Amino acid sequence: xxxxxxxxxxDYIGPEIMASALAVLQHAAAKYDFDYETTAYPFGGAAIDxxxxxxxxxxxxxxxxxDAILLAAIGGPKWDAAPKRPEAGLLAIRQALxxxxxxxxxxxxxxxxxxxxxxxxxxxxxxxxxxxxLTSGAYFGKPRELAAxxxxxxxxxxxxxxxxxxxxxxxxxxxxxxxxxxxxxxxVLATSKFWRATAERIAKRFPKVSxxxxxxxxxxxxxxxxxxxxxxxITANLFGDILSDEAAQITGSIGTIPSMSAGASGPNLYExxxxxxxxxxxxxxxxxxxxxxSVAMMAQYSFQANAMAQAIxxxxxxxxxxxxxxxxxxxxxxxxxxxxxxxxxx
Ligand code: NAD
Ligand code: IPM
Ligand code: MN
Numbered sequence: 001x002x003x004x005x006x007x008x009x010x011d012y013i014g015p016e017i018m019a020s021a022l023a024v025l026q027h028a029a030a031k032y033d034f035d036y037e038t039t040a041y042p043f044g045g046a047a048i049d050x051x052x053x054x055x056x057x058x059x060x061x062x063x064x065x066x067d068a069i070l071l072a073a074i075g076g077p078k079w080d081a082a083p084k085r086p087e088a089g090l091l092a093i094r095q096a097l098x099x100x101x102x103x104x105x106x107x108x109x110x111x112x113x114x115x116x117x118x119x120x121x122x123x124x125x126x127x128x129x130x131x132x133x134l135t136s137g138a139y140f141g142k143p144r145e146l147a148a149x150x151x152x153x154x155x156x157x158x159x160x161x162x163x164x165x166x167x168x169x170x171x172x173x174x175x176x177x178x179x180x181x182x183x184x185x186x187x188v189l190a191t192s193k194f195w196r197a198t199a200e201r202i203a204k205r206f207p208k209v210s211x212x213x214x215x216x217x218x219x220x221x222x223x224x225x226x227x228x229x230x231x232x233x234i235t236a237n238l239f240g241d242i243l244s245d246e247a248a249q250i251t252g253s254i255g256t257i258p259s260m261s262a263g264a265s266g267p268n269l270y271e272x273x274x275x276x277x278x279x280x281x282x283x284x285x286x287x288x289x290x291x292x293x294s295v296a297m298m299a300q301y302s303f304q305a306n307a308m309a310q311a312i313x314x315x316x317x318x319x320x321x322x323x324x325x326x327x328x329x330x331x332x333x334x335x336x337x338x339x340x341x342x343x344x345x346x
Contacts, residue, residue: 002035002037003034003035003037003068003302003303004036004066004067004068005037005038005066005067006039006062006066006068006069006267007038007039007069008040008043008044008063008069008070008072008093009040009072010043010044010045010073010074010075010086011044011046011073011074011078012073012075012076012276013276013277013280013281013286014044014074014276015072016282016288016335017072017272017288017290017292017335018070020288020291020292020336020339021072021292021294023339024295024312024315024343028295031308031346032305032307032308034299034303034308038070039066041056041059041062041063042056042058042059043055043059043086043089043093044073044074044075044086044089044090045078045079047059047086053084054074054084054085054086055088055092055093060092060096063097064097064266066267068267068298068302069093069097069267069268070269070298071093072271072272072276073271073275073276074090074275075087075090075275075276076278077278093269094269095135095140097263097266098263099262099268099269100133100164100165100263101131101133101164101165101263102130102131102132102133102260103129103130103260103261104129104130104132104244104247104248104273105128105130105257105258105259106126106129106130106227106247106248106257107126107251108124108125108127108250109320109321110124111317111318111320111321112252112256115251115253115325116250116251116252118224118227118250122225122226123227123250125228126250126251127228127231128227128232128233128247129176129232130233130235130240130243130244130247131165131168131169131172131232131233131234132236132237132244133161133162133236133237133240134237134240136156136158136237137155137156137191137236137238138154138236138237138238139237139238140156140237141153141154141155141156142154155189155236157191157195159194162195162198166198166234167202169232169233169234170202170205170232170234172232173206173209173231176232177231178208178209178231179209179210179211179232180199180211180231181211181212181214181219181233181234182195182196182211182235183214183215183216183219183233183234183243184213184216184235184236184239185216185217186213186215187215192236195236196213199213199234216239216242219243220242220243223250224246224250227247227250244257245274248273252329252330253287253328253329254272255272255274255286255287255290255326256287256316256320257272257273257290257293258270258271258272258273258290258294259271259273259294259297260297260301262301268298268301268302270294270297270298270302271294272290272291273290274290284335285326285327285328285334285335286326286335287325287328287329287335288326288335288339288342289316289338292312293312296308296310296312296313296316297309311346312346314345315343315346319338319341319342319345322341324338324341325338326338
């Protein structure tokens with residue numbers, strides 16, 4: 001059976017890391033007998049340039065019809081003042097496909113300990129995931145207004161929206177270390193009080209899972225001082241965005257962290273958590289590992305091609321262990337060197 005993959009390369013380093021990921025996929029697929037075809041669609045700033053829209057209808061239709069979606073990164077200074085920004089396309093595709101659960105892993109392999117800015121004895125063994133709510137909260141609440149003398153954003157959550165991300169997070173914990181941390185600001189925000197009360201109710205359905213509750217501000221410290229205390233963090237859209245970049249940093253580079261965005265039905269979307277890195281675009285030094293590990297996540301979760309997924313993951317870790325790294329991880333290799341080295345190890 002042929003697996004149909006929609007490819008959205010996007011902007012700045014997007015096409016560079018997507019080319020790496022597709023080269024790795026092509027090699028791994030031949031080795032593991034994985035039958036697939038890809039279709040590329042315009043998205044983000046590239047789509048604004050081509051047709052005035054960050055998320056053209058043909059891209060939504062193609063994404064919906066695919067079995068999985070690979071996305072690199074969008075946005076950048078070229079469109080920061082444009083009437084429609086690339087970021088609006090990203091939010092729109094997440095909403096159009098109702099991809100409410102964004103899973104962002106933070107794992108520090110032994111090979112990566114030296115790249116971490118945190119002391120080895122603190123960071124060793126770090127292995128947690130952030131389950132970030134992705135289609136509601138401050139990103140989507142109405143009213144939203146930007147006037148000359150004031151501005152409004154609304155942080156809204158319905159019961160169903162909170163329950164479904166809680167269920168995702170608790171189910172994930174059941175397959176892992178059976179520990180959940182609910183991260184909120186329930187000492188201040190109504191949505192966070194609601195979030196915490198919902199968590200307490202859902203937790204009763206998962207008696208094997210231990211739960212702790214932390215405030216977002218204190219959690220940003222704990223990620224630095226005691227990262228091994230976490231297994232699954234369940235948090236709201238905005239908090240999860242911020243926390244996942246911080247968590248990425250303790251692994252040494254945001255350039256290694258993939259993600260999966262899933263809904264109740266339809267294709268999942270896989271993308272690095274980082275952006276389009278305009279500061280390094282065109283130099284051939286973007287770390288392709290987050291994008292390549294996104295391919296591994298796709299193989300595992302959308303296609304149950306577990307052997308292929310593990311081979312890709314292991315090759316990425318082996319290349320880091322061998323010191324073949326781009327400058328963000330302290331090395332002097334190019335994107336192409338890293339890609340070739342990964343392919344050679346699959
Ligand atoms: P960024 O994640 O693009 O970059 C932050 C820093 O990390 C930069 O120094 C960059 O060089 C570095 N970095 C990121 N990815 C890297 C990689 N693969 N290899 C090596 N270094 C890497 O964040 P930003 O600079 O705040 O945003 C740039 C643009 O990307 C903005 O337009 C933003 O809105 C957009 N953005 C898009 C996504 C997405 O497409 N999902 C995510 C985040 C930001
Ligand atoms: C991410 C990005 C996006 C977000 C932006 C570009 C809209 O930062 O995927 O983490 O905030 O969700
Ligand atoms: Mn982000």
